[in-house]
Amino acid sequence: MDWNLRHCSRHGHATYAPDEPALRERLHVTTPAGEAWRCLRCGDFAVGGPAGSGPADAAPEVPRGRLLRDRVIMRLLACERAFKALLLLLLGVGILRFRGNKDAIQSAWDADFPLLRPFADQIGWNIDGSFITRWAQDALGLSATALAWIAVGVFAYSALQATEAVGLWMVKRWGEYFAVVATSVFLPLEIHELMNKVTVLRVLALAVNIAAVVWLLWSKRLFGLRGGGTAYHAEHAEESLLTVERAAARV
Numbered sequence: 219m220d221w222n223l224r225h226c227s228r229h230g231h232a233t234y235a236p237d238e239p240a241l242r243e244r245l246h247v248t249t250p251a252g253e254a255w256r257c258l259r260c261g262d263f264a265v266g267g268p269a270g271s272g273p274a275d276a277a278p279e280v281p282r283g284r285l286l287r288d289r290v291i292m293r294l295l296a297c298e299r300a301f302k303a304l305l306l307l308l309l310g311v312g313i314l315r316f317r318g319n320k321d322a323i324q325s326a327w328d329a330d331f332p333l334l335r336p337f338a339d340q341i342g343w344n345i346d347g348s349f350i351t352r353w354a355q356d357a358l359g360l361s362a363t364a365l366a367w368i369a370v371g372v373f374a375y376s377a378l379q380a381t382e383a384v385g386l387w388m389v390k391r392w393g394e395y396f397a398v399v400a401t402s403v404f405l406p407l408e409i410h411e412l413m414n415k416v417t418v419l420r421v422l423a424l425a426v427n428i429a430a431v432v433w434l435l436w437s438k439r440l441f442g443l444r445g446g447g448t449a450y451h452a453e454h455a456e457e458s459l460l461t462v463e464r465a466a467a468r469v
């Protein structure tokens with residue numbers, strides 16, 4: 219799969235007219251259809267004016283090839299984090315609403331629960347031992363203060379996920395670090411949860427998070443891995459078509 223062509227066909231070519239004449243010459247041709255500029259992503263000449271111009275040093279960084287593929291992976295991860303942030307936000311709002319209406323829910327529970335018992339006996343369902351009953355009684359037994367603190371915790375976790383989503387989506391280095399640290403902090407909790415009860419969703423969530431941490435650490439050279447930030451930026455420059463052309467034009 220050619221990530222460069224795929225990206226260009228969706229978002230248009232990334233052309234740039236550098237001020238340096240020698241470099242400008244290498245990226246520019248005149249065709250019967252008019253002037254054409256070389257795309258810094260796919261390398262093809264695109265007819266029409268350049269999308270940007272200025273000194274070569276000020277040219278926007280155009281991710282290509284593997285870096286472009288990495289960006290797609292990071293954005294998928296960002297979507298997953300954003301989805302989680304939204305679910306947690308809704309959960310927090312739900313807890314606060316439950317807290318506000320707890321007395322009404324409690325009296326409804328007290329009035330209706332005994333009515334369910336004969337029916338449950340009929341079908342042989344031990345309603346008092348059911349986890350739903352225990353869960354509901356636990357929730358109703360919580361104080362307003364405890365519920366408020368649970369909501370605060372849920373909102374904080376939601377904000378954490380949202381920050382991760384923003385950092386990953388924007389492909390920022392702080393976003394990569396933030397995602398690795400924030401995800402690693404919760405790994406022991408996820409493993410603990412899994413040891414309590416194995417569900418497909420929990421196994422999947424843990425697998426995604428471990429894969430994300432390992433991939434980010436390795437591919438983004440975080441915490442000095444594989445040469446760290448210096449090697450990371452050198453790799454970016456090496457992948458850049460402008461760097462190649464500059465070397466050729468000796469600008």
Ligand SMILES: [Zn+2]
Binds near residue numbers: 258
């Ligand atoms: Zn292109």
